[in-house]
Amino acid sequence: MTTSATPPAGPPARLPAVRARGLTKVYGSGPSAVEALVDADMDVPAGEFTAIMGPSGSGKSTLMHLLAGLDSVTRGQAFIGDLDITTLDDRELTRLRRDRVGFVFQSFNLLPMFTAEQNIVLPLELAGRPVDRAWFDTLVTTLALGDRLDHRPSELSGGQQQRVAIARALIAKPDVVFADEPTGNLDSRAGAQVLSFLRRSVRELGRTVIMVTHDPSAAAYADRVVLIADGRIAGEISDPTPESVLAGLDALRTLDEVAVP
Amino acid sequence: MIRLALAQMRRSLPRLVSAGIAVAIGTAFVAATLVAGNVITRTTYDSMVASLAQADLVVRGSELTPDTLAAVRATDGVAAADGRVALWTELAAGGQRAYPEVTTRASDPRLEAQQVRSGRLPDAPGEIALPASLADRLDLAVGDEVRTVRTTWDPETGEPSESTESLAVVGLTEDPSGAFARTGGAAVVHPDDAARWYDQEWGGEGLAYDAIVVALEPQADLEAARAALADAAPGTVVQTRDERAQQLTAELTGDTEALTAVVLGFAAIALLVAALVVTNTFQVLVAQRTRTLALLRCVGADKRQVRRSVLVEAALLGAAASAAGIAVGLALAQVTLLVLGNVNPDVPLPTTVPVSAAVLAVPFAVGTVVTLVAALAPARAATRVAPLAALRPADAPVLGTRASRGRLALALLLTVGGGGLLVGGVALSGSEGGVMVGLPVGLLGGALSFVGVLVGALLWIPPVVALAGRLLARTGPSARLAAANTLRNPRRTSATSAALLIGVTLVAMMSTGAASARTTLASEFDAQFPVDVVVRDPNLGATDPSATPQITSDVVSRLAAVEGVEAVAHSRVVTVAWADDEGDLGWEELQVLPPDTARNVLLDPAQADGLADDTVVVTRALAERYGLADGDPVTLAVDGGPGTEVTRDVVVTDFAGALLATPTTLGALGVDLPTNELWLRLAADADTVAVMDDVQEALSDSALQVFGVALERAMFENVIDTLLAIVLGLLAAAVVIALIGVANTLSLSVIERRRESATLRAIGMSRAQLRGSLAVEGMLVAVVGAVLGSALGLVYGWAGTLTVLRALGDVALELPWRELGAVLAVAVAAGLLASVLPARSAVRTSPVEALAVE
Numbered sequence A: 001m002t003t004s005a006t007p008p009a010g011p012p013a014r015l016p017a018v019r020a021r022g023l024t025k026v027y028g029s030g031p032s033a034v035e036a037l038v039d040a041d042m043d044v045p046a047g048e049f050t051a052i053m054g055p056s057g058s059g060k061s062t063l064m065h066l067l068a069g070l071d072s073v074t075r076g077q078a079f080i081g082d083l084d085i086t087t088l089d090d091r092e093l094t095r096l097r098r099d100r101v102g103f104v105f106q107s108f109n110l111l112p113m114f115t116a117e118q119n120i121v122l123p124l125e126l127a128g129r130p131v132d133r134a135w136f137d138t139l140v141t142t143l144a145l146g147d148r149l150d151h152r153p154s155e156l157s158g159g160q161q162q163r164v165a166i167a168r169a170l171i172a173k174p175d176v177v178f179a180d181e182p183t184g185n186l187d188s189r190a191g192a193q194v195l196s197f198l199r200r201s202v203r204e205l206g207r208t209v210i211m212v213t214h215d216p217s218a219a220a221y222a223d224r225v226v227l228i229a230d231g232r233i234a235g236e237i238s239d240p241t242p243e244s245v246l247a248g249l250d251a252l253r254t255l256d257e258v259a260v261p
Numbered sequence B: 001m002i003r004l005a006l007a008q009m010r011r012s013l014p015r016l017v018s019a020g021i022a023v024a025i026g027t028a029f030v031a032a033t034l035v036a037g038n039v040i041t042r043t044t045y046d047s048m049v050a051s052l053a054q055a056d057l058v059v060r061g062s063e064l065t066p067d068t069l070a071a072v073r074a075t076d077g078v079a080a081a082d083g084r085v086a087l088w089t090e091l092a093a094g095g096q097r098a099y100p101e102v103t104t105r106a107s108d109p110r111l112e113a114q115q116v117r118s119g120r121l122p123d124a125p126g127e128i129a130l131p132a133s134l135a136d137r138l139d140l141a142v143g144d145e146v147r148t149v150r151t152t153w154d155p156e157t158g159e160p161s162e163s164t165e166s167l168a169v170v171g172l173t174e175d176p177s178g179a180f181a182r183t184g185g186a187a188v189v190h191p192d193d194a195a196r197w198y199d200q201e202w203g204g205e206g207l208a209y210d211a212i213v214v215a216l217e218p219q220a221d222l223e224a225a226r227a228a229l230a231d232a233a234p235g236t237v238v239q240t241r242d243e244r245a246q247q248l249t250a251e252l253t254g255d256t257e258a259l260t261a262v263v264l265g266f267a268a269i270a271l272l273v274a275a276l277v278v279t280n281t282f283q284v285l286v287a288q289r290t291r292t293l294a295l296l297r298c299v300g301a302d303k304r305q306v307r308r309s310v311l312v313e314a315a316l317l318g319a320a321a322s323a324a325g326i327a328v329g330l331a332l333a334q335v336t337l338l339v340l341g342n343v344n345p346d347v348p349l350p351t352t353v354p355v356s357a358a359v360l361a362v363p364f365a366v367g368t369v370v371t372l373v374a375a376l377a378p379a380r381a382a383t384r385v386a387p388l389a390a391l392r393p394a395d396a397p398v399l400g401t402r403a404s405r406g407r408l409a410l411a412l413l414l415t416v417g418g419g420g421l422l423v424g425g426v427a428l429s430g431s432e433g434g435v436m437v438g439l440p441v442g443l444l445g446g447a448l449s450f451v452g453v454l455v456g457a458l459l460w461i462p463p464v465v466a467l468a469g470r471l472l473a474r475t476g477p478s479a480r481l482a483a484a485n486t487l488r489n490p491r492r493t494s495a496t497s498a499a500l501l502i503g504v505t506l507v508a509m510m511s512t513g514a515a516s517a518r519t520t521l522a523s524e525f526d527a528q529f530p531v532d533v534v535v536r537d538p539n540l541g542a543t544d545p546s547a548t549p550q551i552t553s554d555v556v557s558r559l560a561a562v563e564g565v566e567a568v569a570h571s572r573v574v575t576v577a578w579a580d581d582e583g584d585l586g587w588e589e590l591q592v593l594p595p596d597t598a599r600n601v602l603l604d605p606a607q608a609d610g611l612a613d614d615t616v617v618v619t620r621a622l623a624e625r626y627g628l629a630d631g632d633p634v635t636l637a638v639d640g641g642p643g644t645e646v647t648r649d650v651v652v653t654d655f656a657g658a659l660l661a662t663p664t665t666l667g668a669l670g671v672d673l674p675t676n677e678l679w680l681r682l683a684a685d686a687d688t689v690a691v692m693d694d695v696q697e698a699l700s701d702s703a704l705q706v707f708g709v710a711l712e713r714a715m716f717e718n719v720i721d722t723l724l725a726i727v728l729g730l731l732a733a734a735v736v737i738a739l740i741g742v743a744n745t746l747s748l749s750v751i752e753r754r755r756e757s758a759t760l761r762a763i764g765m766s767r768a769q770l771r772g773s774l775a776v777e778g779m780l781v782a783v784v785g786a787v788l789g790s791a792l793g794l795v796y797g798w799a800g801t802l803t804v805l806r807a808l809g810d811v812a813l814e815l816p817w818r819e820l821g822a823v824l825a826v827a828v829a830a831g832l833l834a835s836v837l838p839a840r841s842a843v844r845t846s847p848v849e850a851l852a853v854e
């Protein structure tokens, strides 16, 4: 590991945790080719909560997959820290996922035959690493899971399941946590809880979080919103509020209408 | 609904294909068995037709005398007629001997079943024509002489004597239509010789034919001739050639039908296992289609339609698989025929398999019905899908895990009741003749308890898997995941394991039974024979000094040179009259050997304990019969000898002969005998069968007789090993089908767990770990089935051995380590192999899929 696994002590150093340079993804080839992402450049500073927003089909998920090393790029580079992940093979990518990135999924994706606790520590087990009990307790307390650890996913509410998933994503102290519409399957109260936990994990636990969302009020929890339209980065809103995000999205839509008369 | 069924089938095709392969193996088995039965029947029929040559009619009756033959010959329309008798004779030429069937020269070429290859058929008594292959074996050509050796009995005294005649070989025959293929070819002699031999053999009771074959004039009417013959020879039955051939075939193939039935029993086991695989497959498919089925219910499909869609799918699968199975079975039979035809050109086999309607219809119906029945339970499960299920989130389906109370009760009842009967069978067979009662009781008990075990599989396999999983889980996260996965669907895991358990139980049972029988009977043989091998002069017992001793130093040195023979001891055997102080005890064989020599070759040296110049060893059975104990004096005298009587002290041992004394005692009896028996001890690790072959070879040109425990054991072990190999071969089909089931279940699970696999990859599971996890899962299911099956088979094997052999004495219960080890190794390997394809598709899953919603 090249970056420190413990939260930085002082005020944010604001080094980029994730970078994209000319990142391009084309699905298929020939006339039926789809340019899902074109020449995306992006810097995500460490210790920041970034939201990616844009209309459906604009390439949000694609961008996230490429940044996380889940999918192969057509062109360009993606860095986690100073490691170019587009050059890694499957084994190195597996190691990267074990040590440096965590995922939160829209549909939770907990393993139904394991308890909450077993689900949370699974990444460490797979990596053959010991569980840092203090860190585990911190996560459990922060995510308010203390009395649910022995339950199986089927015995947990959606919000609880998603909190278990967040704990699972954080247990290995990754550099970055990627979340694709983590509140998509939750009602607004549970969603709000999950979002504030994500924000606390950034503020209090020093993680970096990149989240894809459709919901302007969800995006408002982030430090920064990256807008994307038609596979291109279309703008950025710092310290977003639901209103400013909505305004930004509206602007995108007008752009679209202007571009496609 | 048919359209729906077809659409569903297309989606699940690969899974259905493996279930179909399971069914196809079963139907191929049935088809091949039926075809084999047909081939045997057809070959026999052809051969029977050929043996009747061109005869138009066959006269049968219990009193077919030469007078009958004359009457037949005189009947209108009869061109020629011959009597047929069943005769065999021993032929000797050079050092070779053969024992062929004998027929008589026909009076008309149309009645001659064989063809002349060279020379001619015998025209006069004292001539013989031999099958060319037999002449080859005896190294004879036309113009040579061959001796017949016939044992005849004096009609007055019943004394046997050997008579030898010399015959001139006048021709060589061939048998292209296989008339005598069953008996390896028949020699042709003149009717007069045959009549004389028949007379000798049956002590002058007068010649009676088995049948009279009749050739008609070309213009004669068959039915008219038939009626005329019935009149001319009252009390007979007149059959056409075809009728007679069919009757003979039916008589001869009775055993074949029994054999076919037994083999079909194994096919039934294979089909049962295939049915389990089918049930499991549909169970899983229905579970995976819960949402689709619920959606159908939501848009108005009723339960009947849902059930029918599953059953239609099963019927189509069953029909397709059965058709494929029949094709495979016929192809296999055809290949076998071609190979056999090449290896064994003397036996006229049909060149193409005889395909009857039954060969096609029976396996097809059986395969389809089995598949359909196997799908009944899953079809019912499909009707239980509530329309509401369409609205639930699409998590991996979880099947019902609780076994019903009724199932528990039934399983317990069958297992406990059957177990009781099994024990009862063993207990009953303890008494003399009890086997006849004990065996059926034990069989019934075994079958019932096994059904109970299978019915209860859902109750007790999951805990065993859980235990094994817990042990394995210590080895790492992959194994822990695998263990957790096997327990997600206890029903699925149980069914998969149980399918394997059936085959493995039967394999283990047969191996255990064979091993136990081998050991038990081997010790029985040990009690019957004092040494490994006895080589005996046929003139043994005769004290006639003029007989030339057959055991020469040449024979002894040749035997000693055989690899595996460790010791050769000279023994003399003489019949003695013996008596104790209460009177005569009759005659017994007295073996004479020096004590040290005896001890060196005896299977159990203790049998010669106490043997000395002033004692005689008496076997325990004789001692008990006459109330003799150690130290009792008995007198011995050689029957017909010089009359010297000696007195010796009795020593009772487990000697596996009658009496044993030293050469000094023999000397005292006043007889001087050459060595007339050799006792051989074989090396402990010798390959008995091979050594016995060599021993026979070393004695091939002498008249010495060979017997002994080694020979009996070798023959017996040969029989057991051959039978075991055949049974295991037949059971292999069931095991293979079960292993396909393991692979299929695993594939289905992998499909179901696609998203989970992707999630695991996303949170840091490597491809190797994922692959390993599936390998452990496959192994866990297979090994649990194999271990439980081995344990069950061991119990059944022991119970069976006890039931059958207890009456014989002490039963040795063996643990066939080698076979059980092999079963386990196969299970581990198969579990691993079964995981290869599912694992490949699982690791191909990109982690991106974990993020995708639906």
Ligand SMILES: Nc1ncnc2c1ncn2[C@@H]1O[C@H](COP(=O)(O)OP(=O)(O)OP(=O)(O)O)[C@@H](O)[C@H]1O
Pocket: A027, A028, A034, A035, A036, A054, A055, A056, A057, A058, A059, A060, A061, A062, A063
């Ligand atoms: N595997 C694929 N093959 C072909 N085209 C794809 C594939 N995945 C995505 N696309 C296309 O790429 C474009 C961007 O897709 P992406 O999933 O990134 O959109 P998104 O912004 O996440 O949309 P949503 O908000 O609906 O999730 C879309 O036009 C989509 O159709």
Ligand SMILES: [Mg+2]
Pocket: A060, A061, A062
């Ligand atoms: Mg998306």
